[in-house]
Amino acid sequence: MDSTPRSSFIPKQTVGAAPKQIRRKRVFSVFGVLGIVMLVISVIGAGGIYALTQYEEGKLADQKSALATEYAKFDESKIARVQAVSEQLEVAQYLLDNHTSPSKIFDALEKNTKESVQYKTFSYERRPSGGVTLNITGVTSEFEKVSLQWTQYLEDMVLADVTMTKIGIDEGDATEVGPGQQVSFALTADIDTKNIPYEPRTQTEEVVSEPEVSVDEGVVGTSTDQTIDTDEEDLSINNEEGN
Amino acid sequence: MSRIIRPIAALAISVLVLFFFVRPLYAELRIVQAESAQYGNVLDKATEFNRLLTSLYSEQESFPALDRERLDMWVPTKIDEVRALVDLEYLAEQHGMIFRDITAELEATEVGGEGATPQGKRGQAGESSGLFSGRLESQDISFTVLGTYEQFRDLLYDIERSVVLMEVVGITFGDGGGGELNNYQVTVRLYRLASVTVQ
Numbered sequence: 235m236d237s238t239p240r241s242s243f244i245p246k247q248t249v250g251a252a253p254k255q256i257r258r259k260r261v262f263s264v265f266g267v268l269g270i271v272m273l274v275i276s277v278i279g280a281g282g283i284y285a286l287t288q289y290e291e292g293k294l295a296d297q298k299s300a301l302a303t304e305y306a307k308f309d310e311s312k313i314a315r316v317q318a319v320s321e322q323l324e325v326a327q328y329l330l331d332n333h334t335s336p337s338k339i340f341d342a343l344e345k346n347t348k349e350s351v352q353y354k355t356f357s358y359e360r361r362p363s364g365g366v367t368l369n370i371t372g373v374t375s376e377f378e379k380v381s382l383q384w385t386q387y388l389e390d391m392v393l394a395d396v397t398m399t400k401i402g403i404d405e406g407d408a409t410e411v412g413p414g415q416q417v418s419f420a421l422t423a424d425i426d427t428k429n430i431p432y433e434p435r436t437q438t439e440e441v442v443s444e445p446e447v448s449v450d451e452g453v454v455g456t457s458t459d460q461t462i463d464t465d466e467e468d469l470s471i472n473n474e475e476g477n
Numbered sequence: 478m479s480r481i482i483r484p485i486a487a488l489a490i491s492v493l494v495l496f497f498f499v500r501p502l503y504a505e506l507r508i509v510q511a512e513s514a515q516y517g518n519v520l521d522k523a524t525e526f527n528r529l530l531t532s533l534y535s536e537q538e539s540f541p542a543l544d545r546e547r548l549d550m551w552v553p554t555k556i557d558e559v560r561a562l563v564d565l566e567y568l569a570e571q572h573g574m575i576f577r578d579i580t581a582e583l584e585a586t587e588v589g590g591e592g593a594t595p596q597g598k599r600g601q602a603g604e605s606s607g608l609f610s611g612r613l614e615s616q617d618i619s620f621t622v623l624g625t626y627e628q629f630r631d632l633l634y635d636i637e638r639s640v641v642l643m644e645v646v647g648i649t650f651g652d653g654g655g656g657e658l659n660n661y662q663v664t665v666r667l668y669r670l671a672s673v674t675v676q
Contacts, residue, residue, distance in 0.1 A: 269487030
């Protein structure tokens, strides 16, 4: 039996003293943590994907709108005009590139024809497949001069492909050229259009070119004799070899 | 008991969210991204096209009027054979030649066939070009001029450099029987671009 009398029902406690700490026992389960983590990840992931989808859809809508604006800018008449002029330029360039200058053939013939050679007929024909066919007939006094003339053609770039197709005496069946008779010849050439291109001349060039032509003609006349001498030697050698 | 149920519920919700929300949304996202990429590509091309169109149009508009006129004369949309004959007769008269025996094809023929020369390069093709097949047409005009060789040379040179393209496709002549005057038979080809409709 407790002898000490109790002065109060209220338990005696020091004022301001801290209460006794109540310690709760917490149990951390790995399974529980994993579940929470997965839940958080899935919720965040779902939010992220949703936001990204919304962003991409917005971007797509903007692109569609921008594309519609760009299409609205298409001016059919402008397109047609640009296309037409472009096509015209393309064809113009093609025609210009393939434009030929037949007068260059006459230039070449004038420069490379011996004085003793006389042309009888001339034919120039542009082939549908491209290129030019040239047919020329002429006469001269001697067989040797025909050969010399042919050699002369070969030296010129334009006439380099000339082929002698026929050589004969103009009258009768004689095998030697008699008095009053002439040696006739026919030649043909397939001339590449690259060799006779049209080249526009400027005014200055035209003025300058005039005296050059006359000078060239004089030179041709002078040099022809020299050439004949040299070529005749060559020809005689060839004849000897042929014999 | 709740310690077990709560993690299981969390996992179950996670799985449900992943399979029934995230997965279909991700598939939709991929589709939207692919579509967006295509639209982006088309938009780039459309922008580039508009830029190029504006640039080309400005460039063409800046051509001098004289150059445009010469281009239209060089590559016309219509062959004016009467005008060409008048021009040729005028040129012949300028060189003291007599112009006669005119033969003109009634209809233009299409230029095309084998041996195309792409990009208009001078080459083996000459007249033929599959490149402009159906678009480029030609028409031949033949005529005879009477005059001296020198006069004919000058006339030929003028025809070659004519502003209206006259391609000389045939020349035939003889020695004229020894006289100074001679008949020169010439065929020129005129061209037109069939499909061009410049406004």
